[in-house]
Every structure is written in structure tokens, then in C-alpha cells.
Amino acid sequence: MNASAFTLARAVRLSILIFGAAIFLAPYVFMISTAGKAQSDIFSSSLSLIPQHWSYIQNFAKALTRVSMTRLLFNGVAVCALIFGFQVMIAIPCAYAMAKLKFRAAKLMMVLVMLGLLVPIHATALPLYVAFDRMAVLNSYFALVAPFTISVFGIFLFLQFFRAIPDDLIHAARLDGMSELGIIGRVIVPNAWPAITAFAIFSVVAHWNDLYWPLIVVSNQAYATPPLGLLYFRAAEAGDDYGALMAATLIITTPLVAAFLLAQKRFVEGITMTGLKG
Amino acid sequence: ETTLTVHYPMPGFFKDVMDTISKKFMEENPDIKIQFANPSATYEEGIQLIMRQAGTAEMPDLTFIGLNRLRMVQERDLPVDLAPFIAKEGDMGKLGFSDNILKLAQVKGKQVGLAFATSNPIMYYNADLVKAAGGNPDVPPKTWDEVIALGAKIKALGNGVEGIDFRWQGDDWMFSALLFGAGGQMLGADEKSVAFAGPEGLRAVETLDRMVKQGGLPVFTAQAGEQAFFAGKVGIEFKTTGGLRNTIKSVGDKFDLRTAQIPLIDPVKGKLPTGGNAVVILARNAEKQQAAWKFAKFAAGPYGASVVVPGTGYVPNNELAAKSPDYLGNFYKANPLFVAGLSQMDRMVPWYAFPGTNGVKVTQAIVENLSRIVEQQATPRQALEDAASEVKGLLPRS
Amino acid sequence: MTALSLRGIEKSFSGNPILKGVSLDAGPGEFIALVGPSGCGKSTLLRILAGLESADAGEIMLGDRDLSPVPAADRNIAMVFQSYALYPHLTAAQNIAVPLVMRKLTRAQRLPLIGPLMPGQRKAVAAIKRDVREMAVSLKIDHLLDRKPGQMSGGQRQRVALGRAMVRRPSVFLMDEPLSNLDANLRVHARGEIVELHRRAGVPTLYVTHDQAEALSMADRVAVMIGGSLLQLASPQVIYDDPANIEVARFIGQPRINLFPSQIGADGTIAFGDIRVGLHRETVAAGAPVTIGIRPEFIRVSRSGQQGLPARIDRIEFLGSEIILYCRLDAIGETVVAKLSPTEGAGLAAGMPVRLEFSADRLFVFAENGRRLPSTPVDTATMRETAHG
Amino acid sequence: MTALSLRGIEKSFSGNPILKGVSLDAGPGEFIALVGPSGCGKSTLLRILAGLESADAGEIMLGDRDLSPVPAADRNIAMVFQSYALYPHLTAAQNIAVPLVMRKLTRAQRLPLIGPLMPGQRKAVAAIKRDVREMAVSLKIDHLLDRKPGQMSGGQRQRVALGRAMVRRPSVFLMDEPLSNLDANLRVHARGEIVELHRRAGVPTLYVTHDQAEALSMADRVAVMIGGSLLQLASPQVIYDDPANIEVARFIGQPRINLFPSQIGADGTIAFGDIRVGLHRETVAAGAPVTIGIRPEFIRVSRSGQQGLPARIDRIEFLGSEIILYCRLDAIGETVVAKLSPTEGAGLAAGMPVRLEFSADRLFVFAENGRRLPSTPVDTATMRETAHG
Amino acid sequence: MADAIAAAPPIVRKPARSAAERQEARAALVLSLPAMVLLFVFILLPVAVVILFAFTDYELGYAGFRFVGFDNYTELFTDRTFRRSLWNTAVYTAIVAPISIFMALGLAMLIESENIGRSFFRTAYFLPVASLLVAMATVWQYLFHPTIGPINALLALGGLPRPNWLGASTSVLYSLSIIGIWQSVGFNLVLFLAGLTAIPRELYHAAHVDGARSAFDRFRLVTWPMLGPTTLFVTTISIINAVKVFETVKTLTEGGPNKASEVLLFTIYQEGFVYLKVGYASAMTVVFLIILVVLMFLQYRVQDKQVHYS
Ligand SMILES: Nc1ncnc2c1ncn2[C@@H]1O[C@H](COP(=O)(O)OP(=O)(O)OP(=O)(O)O)[C@@H](O)[C@H]1O
Ligand SMILES: Nc1ncnc2c1ncn2[C@@H]1O[C@H](COP(=O)(O)OP(=O)(O)OP(=O)(O)O)[C@@H](O)[C@H]1O
Ligand SMILES: O=P(O)(O)OC[C@H](O)CO
Ligand SMILES: [Mg+2]
Numbered sequence A: 001m002n003a004s005a006f007t008l009a010r011a012v013r014l015s016i017l018i019f020g021a022a023i024f025l026a027p028y029v030f031m032i033s034t035a036g037k038a039q040s041d042i043f044s045s046s047l048s049l050i051p052q053h054w055s056y057i058q059n060f061a062k063a064l065t066r067v068s069m070t071r072l073l074f075n076g077v078a079v080c081a082l083i084f085g086f087q088v089m090i091a092i093p094c095a096y097a098m099a100k101l102k103f104r105a106a107k108l109m110m111v112l113v114m115l116g117l118l119v120p121i122h123a124t125a126l127p128l129y130v131a132f133d134r135m136a137v138l139n140s141y142f143a144l145v146a147p148f149t150i151s152v153f154g155i156f157l158f159l160q161f162f163r164a165i166p167d168d169l170i171h172a173a174r175l176d177g178m179s180e181l182g183i184i185g186r187v188i189v190p191n192a193w194p195a196i197t198a199f200a201i202f203s204v205v206a207h208w209n210d211l212y213w214p215l216i217v218v219s220n221q222a223y224a225t226p227p228l229g230l231l232y233f234r235a236a237e238a239g240d241d242y243g244a245l246m247a248a249t250l251i252i253t254t255p256l257v258a259a260f261l262l263a264q265k266r267f268v269e270g271i272t273m274t275g276l277k278g
Numbered sequence B: 001e002t003t004l005t006v007h008y009p010m011p012g013f014f015k016d017v018m019d020t021i022s023k024k025f026m027e028e029n030p031d032i033k034i035q036f037a038n039p040s041a042t043y044e045e046g047i048q049l050i051m052r053q054a055g056t057a058e059m060p061d062l063t064f065i066g067l068n069r070l071r072m073v074q075e076r077d078l079p080v081d082l083a084p085f086i087a088k089e090g091d092m093g094k095l096g097f098s099d100n101i102l103k104l105a106q107v108k109g110k111q112v113g114l115a116f117a118t119s120n121p122i123m124y125y126n127a128d129l130v131k132a133a134g135g136n137p138d139v140p141p142k143t144w145d146e147v148i149a150l151g152a153k154i155k156a157l158g159n160g161v162e163g164i165d166f167r168w169q170g171d172d173w174m175f176s177a178l179l180f181g182a183g184g185q186m187l188g189a190d191e192k193s194v195a196f197a198g199p200e201g202l203r204a205v206e207t208l209d210r211m212v213k214q215g216g217l218p219v220f221t222a223q224a225g226e227q228a229f230f231a232g233k234v235g236i237e238f239k240t241t242g243g244l245r246n247t248i249k250s251v252g253d254k255f256d257l258r259t260a261q262i263p264l265i266d267p268v269k270g271k272l273p274t275g276g277n278a279v280v281i282l283a284r285n286a287e288k289q290q291a292a293w294k295f296a297k298f299a300a301g302p303y304g305a306s307v308v309v310p311g312t313g314y315v316p317n318n319e320l321a322a323k324s325p326d327y328l329g330n331f332y333k334a335n336p337l338f339v340a341g342l343s344q345m346d347r348m349v350p351w352y353a354f355p356g357t358n359g360v361k362v363t364q365a366i367v368e369n370l371s372r373i374v375e376q377q378a379t380p381r382q383a384l385e386d387a388a389s390e391v392k393g394l395l396p397r398s
Numbered sequence C, D: 001m002t003a004l005s006l007r008g009i010e011k012s013f014s015g016n017p018i019l020k021g022v023s024l025d026a027g028p029g030e031f032i033a034l035v036g037p038s039g040c041g042k043s044t045l046l047r048i049l050a051g052l053e054s055a056d057a058g059e060i061m062l063g064d065r066d067l068s069p070v071p072a073a074d075r076n077i078a079m080v081f082q083s084y085a086l087y088p089h090l091t092a093a094q095n096i097a098v099p100l101v102m103r104k105l106t107r108a109q110r111l112p113l114i115g116p117l118m119p120g121q122r123k124a125v126a127a128i129k130r131d132v133r134e135m136a137v138s139l140k141i142d143h144l145l146d147r148k149p150g151q152m153s154g155g156q157r158q159r160v161a162l163g164r165a166m167v168r169r170p171s172v173f174l175m176d177e178p179l180s181n182l183d184a185n186l187r188v189h190a191r192g193e194i195v196e197l198h199r200r201a202g203v204p205t206l207y208v209t210h211d212q213a214e215a216l217s218m219a220d221r222v223a224v225m226i227g228g229s230l231l232q233l234a235s236p237q238v239i240y241d242d243p244a245n246i247e248v249a250r251f252i253g254q255p256r257i258n259l260f261p262s263q264i265g266a267d268g269t270i271a272f273g274d275i276r277v278g279l280h281r282e283t284v285a286a287g288a289p290v291t292i293g294i295r296p297e298f299i300r301v302s303r304s305g306q307q308g309l310p311a312r313i314d315r316i317e318f319l320g321s322e323i324i325l326y327c328r329l330d331a332i333g334e335t336v337v338a339k340l341s342p343t344e345g346a347g348l349a350a351g352m353p354v355r356l357e358f359s360a361d362r363l364f365v366f367a368e369n370g371r372r373l374p375s376t377p378v379d380t381a382t383m384r385e386t387a388h389g
Numbered sequence E: 001m002a003d004a005i006a007a008a009p010p011i012v013r014k015p016a017r018s019a020a021e022r023q024e025a026r027a028a029l030v031l032s033l034p035a036m037v038l039l040f041v042f043i044l045l046p047v048a049v050v051i052l053f054a055f056t057d058y059e060l061g062y063a064g065f066r067f068v069g070f071d072n073y074t075e076l077f078t079d080r081t082f083r084r085s086l087w088n089t090a091v092y093t094a095i096v097a098p099i100s101i102f103m104a105l106g107l108a109m110l111i112e113s114e115n116i117g118r119s120f121f122r123t124a125y126f127l128p129v130a131s132l133l134v135a136m137a138t139v140w141q142y143l144f145h146p147t148i149g150p151i152n153a154l155l156a157l158g159g160l161p162r163p164n165w166l167g168a169s170t171s172v173l174y175s176l177s178i179i180g181i182w183q184s185v186g187f188n189l190v191l192f193l194a195g196l197t198a199i200p201r202e203l204y205h206a207a208h209v210d211g212a213r214s215a216f217d218r219f220r221l222v223t224w225p226m227l228g229p230t231t232l233f234v235t236t237i238s239i240i241n242a243v244k245v246f247e248t249v250k251t252l253t254e255g256g257p258n259k260a261s262e263v264l265l266f267t268i269y270q271e272g273f274v275y276l277k278v279g280y281a282s283a284m285t286v287v288f289l290i291i292l293v294v295l296m297f298l299q300y301r302v303q304d305k306q307v308h309y310s
């Protein structure tokens, strides 16, 4: 119980963690160092992390001015928020029903969910693209958001977590007069915060970074998402100028890291099922 | 007023170029507005985009297509035939479009586009390493034997330095450089039999094999090779002249960069493949086609070329541009690195485009067999024979 | 004011029958204590009633409304769960308020940000807060209202669970051992509160408890459930003084009733020591084995004297206000348990020889199948005379 | 055979002091019942002892080994959790076996696939199985051994939790209301098993219970904890008959002790009705307010007669083997609770006038600060004479 | 006799069950309806189109197509690339899925039992998930560079052999696996961290008291079984994600050298979008889906049986 004492086990634990973190972070060290290098500085035979010509200002200025970063970030936020909002609103009730209610279609739905998990967007992109074109909704937030409003990943994730919530809690809620939606909102969601936070992180990260689908449905810069912007940027401005590219990458990754830092607190204040005895 | 949507690939090379050209074009043609679709990263992705968008409202009015992929686009009947426009124009030569140059963008006699940027393979070398290895940087090697010998010496410098980087990955273009340089052909005249497996082909792959065995050519991915060269860790590099501007930027002042002609296995009969792309009109409506033609002509014309060449390293696709001091006449004097590509223009023949629907697969099969040679998993002969039989299987049967 | 009635409720878990056709009627405003050994199906019965579990067979009526098709949320039943089932993310106050919020506020009024803007919301919320506080005060948890369940003691949690059920005005109250984790004083206090609430609400109440004092003192009627069947449903007095069944007699009463095997004499009476009881309205063959039962508090212990059966004290248990004596009968070697007041028990010690007197009018007789055989004492003097005569 | 000793244990939760310096010695093999109102810190104390929570101050010694730095797993303490804390994924048998598996099998023998290949593993596992079954039989859950906790009733789960603690031979037993969800018969049975086990194991045992009969009948000594302090630690008899403190007196005894305000008379004695008690060894000023206490079972109720104080029956509570009478004293309007046996209570009814006689030698006197003032009855006749004289 | 019948309890029907259960089933359907409709529109319907395409010779860019029956499937059987691709995918999955699962689990436990730097460690391991691969590919390219890369520079310092990570057909799949693990550990870590919060502290207390001395014992006794649902999820998702590896291959190796890093999704992409043979690629997709559905379903069923829920 004396977690703060410095024991051998703790020393081992800390060294493993630090060593691992160093390895995991190594690419970022390179990234940050590169973001400060001029193009001719980047590929050199000496293993120098400190840029020879200090070019942070130029590279970041390039990244911030050549593409409309505010527009990109706004689009990214809007698209991710819309997607996440729809995903949780749609996946949570479905997962709740599958986890806690008895009905015959549940088995079939499980199969469909598994199937959905397996289908890569690459496989369905073409039919969806054609359909969206026919509906004349390409180049819109709708096109960016619609196919992801259903997250089978989310359904599966929530399903697994909801199944761990004691039935008695749901029973008590029913007796207290909650509708099934009320139970979801007032009992399930507050007790599944860690799972929802995890999902939020994944959803936001995935769609913030998604390149494949925006590339297909967006040809109008007004709807470009950050990675698409990065791609144009790389294509248009940076070419093989990795310094500017890394600077741009840092700019669009930082919001995600900040969001993660905020969200991960949810894991600390985890819910423990202490309301029950037995 | 007409608005044209223009799509182009490889914006890293072309973004600035396109912006400059379109700005100038719109100044000269105030009734036409150019609007760019999102550029695609590579030729292949560009084609994908066009194929997907074919027939939809999203389809651009003009696009730029890799010269060896024109055939594929034509087979799907996407490009507008430019013959009527050329006929109306009268003498194209006046505008700098020689027949040779027009031919680069013809498929089976049909004029599907106008060559916009053209390239050929050249030799880049690190003069510092050459000097260190005891060579004379002012007298670059002229034959493959010399290249290989020099490569071996450079490799011998040690300290992680490699002799040669040869960009064999990705497509069959650099293989063509060896093959055509030996006077070889890809397919027979009937396009039904494989011709590259003959003696010329064998000499080509043997040359590659010798580069690996003796010249210090390591197994590199395309980017790795380039990066190593930028870093000053490779003596000699063979790749398109189109990458020249980027190479200059990436090398900076790390070492003394030079360029030279690529050796030919057969200096007499030897030819070189033409890289690059052509502007293709896709617009279906007559009014737009008219405007598109104007733009295509302008972009591929002398003004366009005078923007493309310095900005990238491509060779001029327009004779007027190359010679006239109004355009590039003085440029080459001031920029000797760009001369290597220019000086090889007379050897340029079309980049061979394979018939049938398996065109891309064919090039892939060739590259894969080349990789066996580079990795020394197969003898040159064996790899060549395998490539031949695989390619044969991929050619249209009828 | 509606009555609750269960008809033939059956339930099995994976093939094991747990409830074997339980029928029970609770009048409007009746308080029924449901008792039975651990695992006999009490909680299951309550859960079926609440609509949380479905019965395999049977019918539940509230007044003349069939509850079966009504989902749990609409049955308007308040229940205290044996496991408490508190919402771990809510404070005690919020836990208690939930049923009120659900029923007193409209859907719009419950919305997080918009809710407070709705007309009447503030007043309703204030009223709920008041109710919750009142409830908390009466259960002595008002100082804990801001704590979450994880920060409370077992008994405190139980009281929150109780508060959550009691704060409502439901059509039925179900309580599953709501006081098991409370200390005696608090239990008596809470008992009072429950009875008071029940009196005011006047709705049928089913109350599961293992505390017999609770069952007997609070309930209008006590239902004894053993082995999945309801063995007796009667007033506490009847359950205790007139058990229908040996199992009921054995289950109710602490310390447990003393049981001795015996048989029906040739004259149709049963003799036990120097007392003798006769049966009425019963035709049991002479010689049939029966069991005789007498509750520990009806055994008088004297240190001297000639009356009663000789025995020896095995062990004395001190329970504060009473003393339990374990004696061994000299004659038959059986152990007899007697309950004495401290005054009566003063001076007794283990090993002492004593005489045990049984009140003949408190003797129970049970047939071999467990059924109670009504009996009356037979005056032994008279008997002896007739026997001699 | 080692003694357990706690010295000045203090603990507060977010600033609230919960344990205010608890010290307690349990001899080797001593059984101590820990009682106190809900929320007074009993569970917290046990958890500190077990090493699951750290005390803010204080010292825990087992024999002459300081337990404070020993991690919970190495303290070799068996504990029944108030919330059971069963492993939900293990069957009853596996749950009970855990402590044995952890202690009797080597690390290698416990490994999933390789374990059974280790020498001696089969024998050890068979021995564990046997122990588990024996334990289950003695707690009457042997038919449930293959069930998981989710498929058991509340009382069944509690017995599994109990079995898990009892199956071991620890150096200390801690039990937190281990029988609260069992019916009376089972509780008596389990009580017997626990006492038996304790006798065999001979290790100090701390037993938290809300059931006073349990505390008084099982324990060698009873510790009464109220408001975070140990008010009295003594044998059951002493706790009950000689409480040190008004709080202890009020807490122990069911129904609760009757308390009446009074004051010390001019002659240093205290009069209550027609009885009068004197204090010894105490110098309390005349006129000082005191509280008089008498337990319900020491009140005699007579329907007629001149002895005792006149009162009227308010309410009668039937508890089976006893009857609780709530009477109001005519003179001072205070409610008095009396406990009668069914025989004594026969014929009484609410509203009846009665006379209540108090045994003077059972009267407790408490000072204003709650401390008990030892007292002896004073013969009223003598008193009156002296007064008149 | 008649009396006996009359006296029999009148109720033996069981309306209770069906009515309540019907109600519950209806609620369940209503709650899952939006999800199912969208699933149908955005996943099932397009998949149906893909299945249809698989019976045609449809090529991107051509206006029409012909139905060719099972030709695409028969071709698939003899396709060396497809088989190679299946094998590579299997190897990649066999490396990446288990390592990333156990590494994530181990790290999650270590981070949770450590009380300093939790936020830092969580973020450090999560960072790869949050990063854009297009950019990170460049970084990896450099890190793995055979001559100027820092990894090989370090190996050289240690006098170790310097593999040609992404360049050689012998090592490319393992190099990609390293990147795959780097990318997915953080992902799994977050899931495990979320899963750990749902384990009641009481169980650890019980484990301590029961004599689970070492952290490993407590892990075996409490953590591992209680993490069952999470582990099932993580396993399923890890396998699926590993099988769906695409972006690293596309950006770093293009399947090369000589198909050494050819993986399923890349092959399908290549066939469909580079070679433009949509019909054939669709047939591949269908086979890919069938294999996976069967595998995943078996995995899920087997594992689900061993998982304890609440
Ligand atoms: N985590 C916590 N945070 C704040 N207060 C707590 C916490 N845990 C317990 N308490 C408080 O400490 C006090 C003692 O709790 P404890 O569980 O020891 O009581 P107890 O004597 O066992 O009560 P009971 O008989 O009801 O089980 C209670 O008043 C409780 O509210
Ligand atoms: N899910 C289940 N699967 C199998 N058996 C079960 C299940 N739930 C309960 N049981 C069994 O049903 C019987 C009745 O359980 P129930 O909880 O109703 O008992 P109870 O009377 O409330 O007991 P207690 O007084 O111990 O709480 C028990 O024997 C229990 O083991
Ligand atoms: O880049 P280009 O247009 O010169 O084309 C050359 C080939 O792509 C090189 O493989
Ligand atoms: Mg129960």
C-alpha cells in the first residue's frame, strides 16, 4: 500500500516506462527537430538534432500562411464534432439495447456489427462516391460526415463496457421511473465515462487525421480538413521541404494532443461500482 | 465568361508553375477563368481521380496525364481528340510544336493531348565524393563501365558511402532508359510479343546487375536513395531531370552537385524514354472545349515551357521556348546543371505505353523482377525471362 | 387504495424451480412481512412483482389492473434492493431525488441547461429538495447528502437506498431487507419511520426481513415462505402462537422451538413427561409418530421442587435482557432450550441440575408430514384418575 | 498464539475525523465484538487493521511485530467484507479456495497450464478441494459451489464471503457483519460455526455486528465504539450490567434503556418514584442534574396493587417470545418501555392503567457528562424514618 | 373428479412473460433502429454493390460492364499476388496484434501502478495514435534509412549489423510491423486504461487479504478476468486493424520490394484504383470479407464464452 516508497520494483517499473516512452517519442524528437531545419539541412550525414540554420520561424510561418490554417482547423473541428455527436447519439442507444435488453434480433445485429467492423472504407468508397455524386452532395459537410455517423466500432466498444454495468442499477432506474432513454442518459452514460472518453478520443483522432475519404469527396478547398490541407500544403508549398511539412504537422497535431491531455483525466477519476453490495 | 476546372498531379513540382501560367493566361484571356481542382500527389492518383469522376459533374475540364498513361485514358475514350483543333490552328510548328513533340501525346495516331512537361533521365553526381575517390569531377564517366568503376571507388571510401543510386523502383521508366539505351524495344511491332527479353534487354539487366555487384548500388527504396544522395552519402544518382530543382534545394551547399548525360549501352543506336505529362481536354461541351484548347495551347506553348523548365528541371517541350532568348535562351547559360537534360533531347523517344487493360500491371511486373536483381535473388537472365513471361501473360490475347 | 394480488407465481432458474406457485393477497394498505430461509426466493418474488424479472407462470393484479404487461417503469412500485443499487455517480441527495425528479418534473424541466428556464421548474426543484432533506433527516443521513455512495459506510448506504424508496408515493412498496446493516437503535427508529410512512401512504407493502422482531412487530400479516412455497400467511400472533406447520414453527421464534419426537398413545393422547395433550378434530391412528414442540419461553426452570422433568444445565448464554439455557433432559438425553429473564436466570450455572416445567397449553403437536395437529391439554390428574378408574 | 494490539489509531476522511485515537488489546485467542452506531468507523478500523487503508496515526502490533509496514497480503489476516467483495467471475468454490490457493500452492503450481505438472500440485489441489467442500457443508452452501455470485441470493453470497475467510488459518480474523443477511436459524448455526472455528484457531478475532444477541453471546469482550472513540471494552456481562457511560447504556440493550432526568437530592441521594438510590465514592454536589436509567426487563408491570408508579399503557408490541409495553407515567408524562414475557403480558391491552415497579438495585445513575455514577439502593423505609426522625 | 378440476388453480397461462418481453424487445428495436438504418445505408448496401461488382468485369473509367459469373473468383485462385498478400497479412497480424495487445496491457498496468508522471506516460504512448501518418511516414522513412538513419547509426555504434529495414524484402515486413506496433499500442492502452477503471477497488482489497502477494497474483486473480470484456474488444479490434493495414504500406513501400510487403488491402487498392479493375478487386474484397467474418466470428465466440460480464 505504500506506493510512494522507492522500492526496487518501482525503479524497474519507472525505467521500463521511461525507456518505452523514449522509444515511442523518438519519432517526435526527429519531427520537432526537423520542423526547425531548412530543406538543405534535413538530410545530412551527421546525426544532428539541433538545426544548423534555425528555421522554425520560416517553417511555421510558411505552414501558417500558405494554407488557410484557421479554415482548416475550423473544418476539422466542425467535421469531428458533427461526426462524434452523431456517432454517440446513434451508437450508445444501440449498444445499450444489445447489452442490456433481451430481443431476438440481437444475435443478428451482433453479426452485422462484426461485419461492419471488417468492411474497410476503401471497399465501399466507390459506391458511396457515386451515390453522393448522384445526390449532388459532394463537397459538403454532409459528404464528409454522413458515412461516419454510424460507428460499428463505437457500438462494439460500448457494448463491451455496458455489459459490465450491474443489472441492478438499471433495475433501480426503471423502478425510479426512468424511460429507457432516461436510463441511457442518467445511468449508463455517467457510469461509462471512461469508455465514452476513449471513444471520443478515437473518433476525433481518426476523423481529424482521415485523409482517404476527404480526398475523395472534397475537391473544394473550402471544405478541406487539416490533413487534406497538409497534403495540399505538402504538394503545393513544401514539396520535399520536410521542415515546413513537419511544422504544419505539428500545428495540426497539437490540438489533438491537448485534447487528449484533457480527456485522459477521465481515466483517473474512473467510476467504481461502489453503490452495490454483493 | 467561361470557367475551366483544371486538375494536375504532383503539385510539388507544378503548383507554382500552374499558378504562374494561369495568372498570365487569364490576363491575356479575361473571358476565361481558370479554377484548379485539388491536385493529386502522383500520376496514378490523378488517373484514379479522373476515372472516378468520369461522367460526373466533378470531372475537370482539363487534366495532365503521365505520358505512358495516355493510352489507358484513351482506351476509356475520355480525352477529346485534338486533331480538329490543330487543323483549325494551321501550322503548329509556328508555335513551337514540332511533329516530334506532337507525337509524344498521340495514341495510335490520335492526338489525345499536348505534351506539357517532358523529361529524360540524367546522371547526378557528388563532385566532392568523386574527387575523394580519385576521379575528376569535371570529366564525368561516359560509359556504364566507367560509372561502375567510379562507383566502386566511391563505395570504397567507406563511412557508409554508397557508389550508385539508380531509381529502378516505381515504374519501368529507368529500365527503359537502359533498354532503349541499348537500342532495345519493349514489345514487337505487333504489340503482341515481348521484345525486351532479347540481347539488348539482357545487356540492360546485366548492367543493373553489375552496378549492384561492382558499382556499389545498394538496395534502396526510392526515397531512401534520394535522401542518401541529398545527404552526400551516394556518389552517383540516376533519375529524371524533372527532379533537378528539388535536388538543388535539398542538397543546398552540402556538396558540389553536378549533372551529366546518362551513359548509353549502345552509344549509336541508344535512345532515352521521355518522361513527363501531357495536357488532356476532358470537357464535353463545345464552348468549354474551345476555351480549354486555348489554355492547353498556352500551357504547352513557349510561355508555359519557359515557366516549367526553370521551376522544375524538365526539358522544354517546345522548340521555340528552348531556343528563343525571349524564353529560355539565356537560362541555360546561367544554369549549367540544367544542360544535361537539354543536351539529350535528340535521343528522346516516347515512353512505351503497354496495350490492353493490364498496362500498369505490366510495369509492376517488370519492377518486381528488377528488384530481384537488385536484391541479388535472381540472375539477370532469370529475372528477365520471368519478367518476359509474366508480361506476355498480361498482354491482350486477341 | 388498491389491493395487490399474486396468483400462482412460478419461476425457475436454469431448470431449478425456485418459486412453486406463490399466491398472496395484500389488502389496500396492508403491510406484509415476507420471511423465509436464505435462498428461498424472497428477492426473486419481489423482483417479479416489480417487473424486473418475468415469472414463468402466474398473474399479478393491482386492484383490478393486470400488471403483467406493464413495464417496470410504469408500475409505480418503490423498491429497496437488497444490494442497495445506488447510483454510484450521484450524491446521496441526488440518489434520493431521482424518483421525484422523474415523476415531478416534465421532460423539458429535466433537461440539463434548458430545464431551469422552464416555468415552474424552480418551484418543483425546491419542493423536491425539501422532500429529500426531510427524508434524510428522518433517516439521520442529512449530514451525508453531498457524499457519493463510495464515501459512505454500509449502513449509511442502506439508508440512502431506503430513502430513495420512501421519498415517493408509489402504489406498492417492496423492501428487501432494508435495515439489515443498521444498528439496533437506528433500526428501531427506521422501523418507526417505515411504519409511519406506510400508514400515511396506505399502499400494500411487502417487506422482506430476517429480523423476526421486525417481521412480528411491524407487519399486519407475516408470510412464511420456505422451499419456494408460501407455507402460512397470517397475523404475527397467529404465525407465532398457532403455526400451521412444523416448518413455520421451526422457522419463527428465536431461540428455536424445542421439538421432540413422540407418538400417539393408545388412548389418542400424547404424553410428554408428566403432561399430556389430546387432539381435536383429528383422526390419527394410535401409535402414529408425531412431533411435539414447545417454545423456549414457555419452559419454566426451577432449581428445586418436584414438578417438571429433571435436567442438567449444559450451557448458559447471556444475551443482555435475557438468558438462554441449554439443558439436557436426564430421561431422554435430548437438549432443551429455555429462555429466561435475567431475574429468573440469576444464580444458575452450567452443570447445575434443574427441573423443567412445560406449559401444557403451549405444546404444539405436528403430524409426521409436518402439519400441525390442534391439541388441548388434558388434565393429567383427571387422566390418571380415569386411567386408574 | 499472539495478541493483537492497537494504539491510538486515528483516521480522518477529507478532514472529518472518523477514528479519534482508538486503542484496543485483544489477547491471543480472544473474541472481541465491535459494536457501535452505523457510520461510527467500525469498518474503517477493520480496514486499517487489514492494511487496506492507512491510519493517520497510531500503531498496530501483532505479538511484538509492528504490522504498519507490512503490506496487506503479508499480514495473514482473514476478513469478511461488509460488501462481501466476492470475485464475480469465480464460482463459489473458487472464491472460497482463493486464500488457500494463494498460500498453499507455490507460484509455479498456480500457473494455468504448467501448474498441474508440478510435483505435489495434485495433492495440494485435492486437499484444497476437500477443505472448501467441508467449509461449504458447514455453511450449508455445498449445493451452490458451482454457481457464480451473480446467481446467488444475498444470504448465499454472504455465506460464500464468510467461507472464504473461515477456510484459512490466519493470524487474525476480522469479520464485518458477516451474518447480517441470514435468517435467524442460519445465523445461530453460523454463529456456532464461527465460535467453533475461533476456538480451534485460537487467534484474536474482531467481529463487527449490529446484532446485540450476537455480540453478547459470542464475544469474550465487547468493544463499544461511538463517535470515533472506544467508550468501553469489557465482558458482555459488564457492558450490559455495568455500563461505564450513558452512551454505552443507551446503545446496548434492546429495547433501549429507559432514561429519566433527575437530580441529586439535598441528602445526596436520588429519588425516583418511591425508590431512592445513593451514590458511593462520588462527590457530586446536591442539586446536580443526573440521569436515571433502568432497562425495560427490570420493570415489573402489575395491573393492580399499590406498589410502583401509576401509568397507562400506550401501545403493545408483539415480538413472539416477548412483549414490549409502551407506558406513559401518570406523574411525569414520560414514556417507559417495559419488556415482558408472553405469560406476563397476557391480558394487557392498550389504554389500560397499570402500575410499574422498578428494581432499585438495577437502577443506573449517570452524571451530566454521561459518566456512570455507581449507586446502591437505599432502603426507603429507613430513609423515611430518618427523615421523619 | 369434477370438483378436483374446479379446485385446480385457475391460472396456468403465462401472459406475464410475453407481454413484458415484447415490450422490452420493442424498446430495444426502437433504440437500435437509427444505428441499423445507417448501418444498412452506409455499410451493407455498398457491400452489396461490391458483391455485385465482383460478378462483373467492371473497370474504372469504362461506361458499362459485363457479367462474367465466377470468372473473377477463379482468377483469384491462381493469383500469386493475392496469395502472397494473404500470407503477408497473416504474418503481419500475427506479429502486430499479440504484441500490441500485451504491450499495451503491460504498460497500462505499469502506468496505473505508478503515481508520478501518469499523464506524461499516457500521452507519450498515445501520441502515435494522434499523429497523421502521411507525416509520420516521412519520419519513419528517415529513422529506418539504411545509411543516414539514426537507428542504423546507433546499431553501428554498438557494432551490430545494420539491416536495410524497409529496403530489403527479408526485413520489410518486420519493419512495417514495428511501425504497426508503435501505432497501435497507444490505441490499446487507452482502451485498457478505460477498462481498468471499471474494476471495483474492493476486489483488490479482497485479493490483498486473500494473500495475493505479488502484483502478478493480483493481476491473475482480479485484473485479467475483470478486464475480459475489454480484452475481447481489444483483441478483436487489434486483429481487424492489423488485417486492415494499408497506409504504411502505401506510403512507405508500395508493397515492395518484389511483393515482400504486399498486404491484402493494398492489393485490393492496387487492383481497384491503380489497375482500375474494380470487378476483380471486388471479388478480392468479398473473399477478404468472408475469411475475416468467419475468423472474427469464431474468435469472438470462443473468447466471449470465457469472458465474465458484470
Ligand atoms: N471514502 C470516504 N470519504 C469520506 N468519508 C468516508 C469515506 N469512507 C467512509 N467514510 C465515512 O467514515 C465513517 C465511518 O465509516 P465506516 O464504514 O467505518 O462505518 P461503519 O462503522 O462500518 O458503519 P456501518 O455500520 O454503517 O457499516 C462514515 O461516517 C462514513 O461516512
Ligand atoms: N441468476 C440465477 N441463476 C440461478 N439461480 C439463481 C439465480 N438467481 C437466484 N438464484 C437462486 O434462486 C434462489 C432464490 O434466490 P433469492 O435471491 O430470491 O433468495 P432470497 O430468498 O432473497 O435469499 P436471501 O435471503 O439470501 O436474500 C436462490 O437459491 C438462488 O441461488
Ligand atoms: O517525373 P517524370 O515525369 O519525369 O517521370 C519519370 C518517371 O516517373 C520516373 O520513374
Ligand atoms: Mg434476497
Ligand SMILES: [Mg+2]
Pocket: C153, C154, C155, D042, D043, D044, D082, D176
Ligand atoms: Mg461498516
